[in-house]
Amino acid sequence: MHYGYLISVLDQIIKEAPDKYSKLYNKNETDIEKINQCRARAFIHLYLKVSFGITDFSEREHTLTDKGYDGGIDGYHIDQDNKVIYLIQSKFRANSHNFENKEISLDEILSMEISRILEGEEHDEHGNTYNGKIKQLQREISNISDIARYKYQVVILANLRGYSVHQLKRLTDGYPVDVFDYEKTYNGLLFPVLTGNYFTASDIIIPIDLSNKSSGSKISYSVETKYSECEITVLFVPAIEIAKMMRKYKNAILKYNPRSYLDMDGRTVNDAIHTTIIGSNTNEFALYNNGITMLSEETNINEKIGQKNKAQLRVKNPQIINGGQTSFTLSRILEENEAKAEDVFNNKEVMLKVITVSECEVEKKLQLIDEISVATNKQTPVINADKFSNDEYHKNLQNKVFNLVGLLYERKRGEFSDGLKDGYIKKEQVIERNFFWRVFFASNGKINLGFQKRLFQKNKFPSLEKITDREIARASTGVKVHNALSIGLNAHSQKIRKDLYAKVFIATEFLVNAKDASNDDAIQASIPVIEDVWELFISTAKDNPDSAGYINKVDRKTGLPTRHFSLEKYLRNSRFEKEFIHFIDLRRDEINAILSRCINEQVSSIL
Incomplete structure (x- = not known):
């Protein structure tokens, strides 16, 4: 999911390219190799935009040096306020597995001819003349009047693990190195740009x-x-x-x-x-x-x-x-x-x-x-709920949820507005804070809590230390299940269909242990099973004469007492959650077997 967000951002950056860069950034490109070349350049744009607040595309493109005879340097930034010159090497990977696992080779790092370039050499170690952008870098550095006050920082946009700070400095002619591996990219570049919360004003x-x-x-x-x-x-x-x-x-x-x-x-x-x-x-x-x-x-x-x-x-x-x-x-x-x-x-x-x-x-x-x-x-x-939005609890939870499952938990109203406007994300990918908590509670067996209104306004949540990774994983699956179940329902129907959260529990209780549980096809295949389990449960509740869902009335015509089963009353009753979970436990093996078969064979179920 994280890599999907990243690709969306990079593709949007490509679309922002002015027409004068059409040869470098063909917005209608269909060749996947050329698309990935564009994304590789856009990846450096992302770093420059987030790290230094450079919003102008041309200003960022001006400092990209990535082409032949570049001395191993793909881009640079001269920070005049903090007196630091950043030298960038980037290795973009064309799929999520490689992006998160493949490391940059030491030979690629050693190819950075930093000292030669900073010393004003015009040719690389093989006698080739440096390209125009590297010469531009040399000119801009030579024009800095107080260059003695500046420091140099090497930035590597790639995975590189297992090396100490001192070892990395030996690879880069003694200059300090800042490594943006996939985790730091997701947390330090991707998430900030989605929320429009990246470049702090001093x-x-x-x-x-x-x-x-x-x-x-x-x-x-x-x-x-x-x-x-x-x-x-x-x-x-x-x-x-x-x-x-x-x-x-x-x-x-x-x-x-x-x-x-x-x-x-x-x-x-x-x-x-x-x-x-x-x-x-x-x-x-x-x-x-x-x-x-x-x-x-x-x-x-x-x-x-x-x-x-x-x-x-x-x-x-x-x-x-x-x-x-x-x-x-x-x-x-x-x-x-x-x-x-x-x-x-x-x-x-x-x-x-x-x-x-x-x-x-x-x-x-x-x-x-x-x-x-x-x-x-x-x-x-x-509103009262807004007052809690900046609590450290919700900031930390937001980071934890994004890191673990890639959900965009909207703790503060409107914080993803910029990402939506820029086309980085879609509206359905933003999880409204009350909705998140309803699904979280329901998917983890606390269905009555999931039914409550204004959960965020009450601000009574379990401590972050007590929220496990498994519970967050269940909530992530629960969001997808809820959305799948809600297709075709209008907003009013969804408000009164409290059974949706009970069905979310059914799905997450079994899907969380299934292979590819969060896969959209697996969730779609499970929907018939979920509906059948729910209908069977309600039928069982109706057959129970002591059910809390029955309402005693008097027939207006005959004057005789009658009994009517009300699903709404039953869902509001405190006994509902206990009876529902007990029902699931009794039929656990049966449900699990049918659900597994449906996911594997993509067939409907009949309990």
């Missing part, structure tokens, strides 16, 4: 227009709180600068925000922002919008930058804790109107409130952030 600079601000660029105010002393800075900034910031940093700048971008749930507010920006040539947006609240560790404003009516705002380690919907919507407007962005955003500003928090204990800081977030949120209400 410092941001926002230009400010002073031409219509007779009283100065800002209002500042010191506030003493029970947690820490804070400095509040309020000013109006160009809306386009917020859009650019959000486009670059995405969800990485919303870590403390209780939710991410809400496409559908926030449509009314988002549409209003869109209309005000697009449909007006004047600055009504500054009046209508409630503004953005940003957290900062250090804030500076300089009004003397050598430009008339201009100033700069610097914010260290910024995090938006309110106004995320506004910021994200502005970035979407920018993406949709790239060619005419200056006209669309001309003179439009948004109020920015920057809260600079003095150093204090982490726990106190987080408590203060939580209280500010709740108090300042007005436009799109924060």
Whole structure:
């Protein structure tokens, strides 16, 4: 599943290639060998995009050196902020087995002629002239005025196991090595790009227009709180600068925000922002919008930058804790109107409130952030469940679920919005948090818990240490079973069909031990068995005169007492779960035999 997500991302990156790169990235290519060559280049693009926040395709392509006589270097990046030059070698594998198991050979690493290239040699060890991109790298390094302050880092995008840090350095002329094996690729490159949470802002600079601000660029105010002393800075900034910031940093700048971008749930507010920006040539947006609240560790404003009516705002380690919907919507407007962005955003500003928090204990800081977030949120209400979305418990569970079974557990509303918009993932691949827990409980035999509403809002879950890998595997199978059973049911039907979760338990109880249990064909073949087991169970319950599903009524015409079996009543009764599991245990061998035959022979069952 992980590799499938990776291929989807790489193929989408290929589609983003401008027409001038059509020879390198043929979007209509059908030759699988050439497709894999495109994916190999896109793999380096993925690393550059996630690790350094380079969103522009051409900017990334500029630093790819992978072709003949490249000295074993496939790409590079010069990080001017941190004074590090990254030299990349990548080995993309064309199938999941090789990607996760095949290692790069030592000969391939030894082929990196790092010292020769950095020393300015024009030819490789065999006398061949280095290609133009390697010479470009040499020129760019030679043009760095303070090159003495820079360090070098070798990056290997491939599996390489069993070697110590010192051994790897000996293979790369003494330079430190960072290895992105398949696990680090899935966790450190793939998952962050799916959630739009990959490149963290350290410092941001926002230009400010002073031409219509007779009283100065800002209002500042010191506030003493029970947690820490804070400095509040309020000013109006160009809306386009917020859009650019959000486009670059995405969800990485919303870590403390209780939710991410809400496409559908926030449509009314988002549409209003869109209309005000697009449909007006004047600055009504500054009046209508409630503004953005940003957290900062250090804030500076300089009004003397050598430009008339201009100033700069610097914010260290910024995090938006309110106004995320506004910021994200502005970035979407920018993406949709790239060619005419200056006209669309001309003179439009948004109020920015920057809260600079003095150093204090982490726990106190987080408590203060939580209280500010709740108090300042007005436009799109924060529901109680959102407040738990940033708990370390749910962050760790999300990582565990993705690592083990590749499920995209949506702990925070809207966090996969960017992956959906960019076509990296499909809507049905995102597992809504309440749905995940219903299936998790049901597939692991706690069916009554699976029936409850607002599970996430109650936030009463087993400790992470007690959740086993097997239970998560069952939940993964349970999601597929639930989706297969739900085909043809409308949303209303699914809400009242509580028997779906009982059927999920039947399937996971037996499929989890079957070969290829999560295979779609195996699940489809098991559906008739699941339905038959359920019908037999209900028939047995109806035959039991003491069943909790019976309702005593009086016939209106005859006045005589009657009994009616209600499935809804039975499902709500606390006895249901115990009786259902007891029934399954009694027929375990029979069900298992029939289910195995159906999966192996792809035939229907009759109990």
